[in-house]
Structure formats: C-alpha cells, structure tokens
Amino acid sequence: MTNKDLAAEVGLSQSACLERVRRLEERKALRGAHADVDPAAFGIGVQALVSVQLERHTRSAVTRFEKTAIELPQVVTLYHTTGRNDYVAHAVAQDMDHLRDFTLDAITSLPEVARVETSLVFRAINKSVWPDLTREP
Secondary structure (H helix, E strand, C coil), X not given: CCHHHHHHHHCCCHHHHHHHHHHHHHCCXXXXXXXXXXXXXXXXXXXXXXXXXXXXXXXXXXXHHHHHHHHCCCEEEEEECCCCCCEEEEEEECCHHHHHHHHHHHHCCCCCEEEEEEEECCCCCCCCCCCCCCCCC
C-alpha cells in the first residue's frame, strides 16, 4: 500500500502518516513488509500443519530440531508450542506425494522426533492487520 493510500485509509495527511510509519519502524514495531502471495504461482498445491512431539526436551535437542526444521524449504513457519506437541510446522508441498515424502524423509527421520501428526489445510484466512492490545478497552 502506498503512503498516499495508507494516509487516506487512516484519515491522516500524507506527511503525518509517513512520520508515524517512520516512528513505528524506529521503535521496531514494524519489522518489514510483506506481499500477499498466491501459493499456486510457486507450485504449492498442498499446505499442512505438521505437529511434532520430540523424543527428548534437552536444550541441545530443541536447538538441533529448530535449526534443522526451519532450514527445510517446505517449512514456512515453525511454532514452539505447549501441550501434547512441542512444535507445529506450517509446511507446503507440490502435492500429496510430495507432502508424504517430506514428512517421512525430512521430519520423522530426525533423531529428535518421537511422533508426527499431519493436518491438511483446506483454506487459510488471515487478518490484514494485527490488533493493538496496548490500548485500554
């Protein structure tokens, strides 16, 4: 979105809007910009959430798993979670065969992994903005 469009959207002058954006960047509240990408344009036909339970929970095992998992090209995001599973990876693949091969060859074969459960993503709906929870209700 251009500064002009953003200013119109939030009801500010272009110069005031640009100044606020710069302050947010300086405070590290804005860490970058993103593009809304069509996964199919990159050969992605399947998305999945791959839940992983680790064999051991030592710092070295966690660090090894995180480093290996996030470097896999199919892993878009890696979440360290609480509960039954230790991690949930948002993974992408060309098709079901590619997803199966990825899960078996790249995830379950890791020595730190005890259990894997894969859930297909039918559709993802994202908000375009994050809520500001710093404001009093």
